[in-house]
Amino acid sequence: xxxxxxxxxxxxxxxxxxxxxxxxxxxxxxxxxxxxxxxxxxxxxxxxxxxxxxxxxxxxxxxxxxxxxxxxxxxxxxxxxxxxxxxxxxxxxxxxxxxxxxxxxxxxxxxxxxxxxxxxxxxxxxxxxxxxxxxxxxxxxxxxxxxxxxxxxxxxxxxx
Amino acid sequence: xxxxxxxxxxxxxxxxxxxxxxxxxxxxxxxxxxxxxxxxxxxxxxxxxxxxxxxxxxxxxxxxxxxxxxxxxxxxxxxxxxxxxxxxxxxxxxxxxxxxxxxxxxxxxxxxxxxxxxxxxxxxxxxxxxxxxxxxxxxxxxxxxxxxxxxxxxxxxxxxxxxxxxxxxxxxxxxxxxxxxxxxxxxxxxxxxxxxxxxxxxxxxxxxxxxxxxxxxxxxxxxxxxxxxxxxxxxxxxxxxxxxxxxxxxxxxxxxxxxxxxxxxxxxxxxxxxxxxxxxxxxxxxxxxxxxxxxxxxxxxxxxxxxxxxxxxxxxxxxxxxxxxxxx
Numbered sequence: 001x002x003x004x005x006x007x008x009x010x011x012x013x014x015x016x017x018x019x020x021x022x023x024x025x026x027x028x029x030x031x032x033x034x035x036x037x038x039x040x041x042x043x044x045x046x047x048x049x050x051x052x053x054x055x056x057x058x059x060x061x062x063x064x065x066x067x068x069x070x071x072x073x074x075x076x077x078x079x080x081x082x083x084x085x086x087x088x089x090x091x092x093x094x095x096x097x098x099x100x101x102x103x104x105x106x107x108x109x110x111x112x113x114x115x116x117x118x119x120x121x122x123x124x125x126x127x128x129x130x131x132x133x134x135x136x137x138x139x140x141x142x143x144x145x146x147x148x149x150x151x152x153x154x155x156x157x158x159x160x
Numbered sequence: 161x162x163x164x165x166x167x168x169x170x171x172x173x174x175x176x177x178x179x180x181x182x183x184x185x186x187x188x189x190x191x192x193x194x195x196x197x198x199x200x201x202x203x204x205x206x207x208x209x210x211x212x213x214x215x216x217x218x219x220x221x222x223x224x225x226x227x228x229x230x231x232x233x234x235x236x237x238x239x240x241x242x243x244x245x246x247x248x249x250x251x252x253x254x255x256x257x258x259x260x261x262x263x264x265x266x267x268x269x270x271x272x273x274x275x276x277x278x279x280x281x282x283x284x285x286x287x288x289x290x291x292x293x294x295x296x297x298x299x300x301x302x303x304x305x306x307x308x309x310x311x312x313x314x315x316x317x318x319x320x321x322x323x324x325x326x327x328x329x330x331x332x333x334x335x336x337x338x339x340x341x342x343x344x345x346x347x348x349x350x351x352x353x354x355x356x357x358x359x360x361x362x363x364x365x366x367x368x369x370x371x372x373x374x375x376x377x378x379x380x381x382x383x384x385x386x387x388x389x390x391x392x393x394x395x396x397x398x399x400x401x402x403x404x405x406x407x408x409x410x411x412x413x414x415x416x417x418x419x420x421x422x423x424x425x426x427x428x429x430x431x432x433x434x435x436x437x438x439x440x441x442x443x444x445x446x447x448x449x450x451x452x453x454x455x456x457x458x459x460x461x462x463x464x465x466x467x468x469x470x471x472x473x474x475x476x477x478x479x480x481x482x483x484x485x486x487x488x
Binding site for chain 1: 294448
């Protein structure tokens with residue numbers, strides 16, 4: 001019998017994660033001036049997608065929830081899940097890419113604060129890296145989904 | 161060993177958010193601090209301006225080498241709704257902002273001390289303290305320098321015009337047919353380069369004055385540390401019973417206007433439209449980001465607390481037999 005502490009995040013958490021990531025990807029790409037150009041904002045009900053300030057606010061709100069969720073999942077893994085499961089290589093790749101997205105995102109948030117100025121080169125790097133990490137993550141996540149490579153595998157207990 | 165490494169990797173990935181965001185609340189090292197004290201602001205005393213246009217001409221002479229030389233014919237744009245923006249054959253336009261004219265004189269006929277007068281107002285980028293154009297540029301092409309100048313780098317800008325959309329005054333102006341987009345997907349992404357006043361960043365870096373300030377025969381403009389400029393602007397306003405614009409607009413800018421008449425009145429009197437910015441009050445466009453950034457510090461802490469609570473709850477209920485199994 002599995003105890004509650006060793007159970008992986010349930011469907012609810014996974015759905016929230018997937019929905020959040022979709023929102024973050026959409027509003028993130030919406031920071032580029034492409035939704036108006038390519039008629040996305042012309043779709044009935046999608047006019048908001050061309051409002052940079054609105055998509056930026058949604059992106060920040062999503063980041064708040066996602067940061068909380070990542071912290072929860074990471075702490076849950078360290079406290080409980082790792083006793084029974086181990087990260088796969090695919091899981092580690094995804095975790096590393098997510099770390100890249102989060103860290104560059106944090107620097108972007110810092111950059112947007114008043115009285116914080118980064119050098120032009122560093123500004124360029126974090127802006128491009130944030131987008132780059134996200135695009136690589138989407139490709140990796142798709143590849144892992146197609147090849148059915150999950151985040152974790154159950155550890156072998158009492159191999160005898 | 162690999163297990164330990166994977167744990168560490170995961171730990172870094174997951175906890176980085178909490179650590180780095182918590183750090184954002186701590187005092188920042190000088191290397192990344194925007195140094196408000198280092199920011200230079202300009203004071204524009206509208207009373208002194210005679211509208212001679214010397215500043216406009218000096219701006220053009222000085223910055224001519226930065227102006228675009230677009231390649232023609234322009235790439236065909238897709239979809240067809242994307243319009244080219246070509247000012248290369250209208251370089252002599254000086255009554256509005258264009259990619260070839262980063263400063264112009266706005267006129268306002270108003271009543272001053274019971275007498276009708278036409279005031280002339282030099283207009284250009286305000287160089288905001290927290291510029292939305294730089295904050296929201298997806299490529300890092302627009303950036304704020306430590307000395308308070310906001311600059312768009314022409315070699316990186318793709319001309320998407322987002323900076324113009326998010327600018328409260330819609331200052332940057334696009335020229336099609338130039339810049340990086342020509343080397344990527346010229347028909348499908350980008351549309352040139354955005355141009356605006358860079359407050360002669362190269363001259364300022366060498367200790368020189370911006371051209372518009374240096375040439376002015378009436379000393380309409382002055383540049384100096386922002387604190388001193390703001391103090392002087394307040395002193396003038398108090399002396400003449402005047403009004404300020406730019407100190408609080410958009411959360412604070414590095415261009416402070418002093419006027420003998422309220423800016424509401426000036427705003428009503430000036431010609432506004434594309435390339436001709438308003439003089440309305442402006443709320444801080446990035447205030448939402450500042451407020452939400454605070455919540456980002458709390459979110460990971462809540463997440464960790466939730467996981468800890470779940471762990472404690474589960475261990476307190478764990479059957480003895482399961483504990484034995486785990487230990488084995």
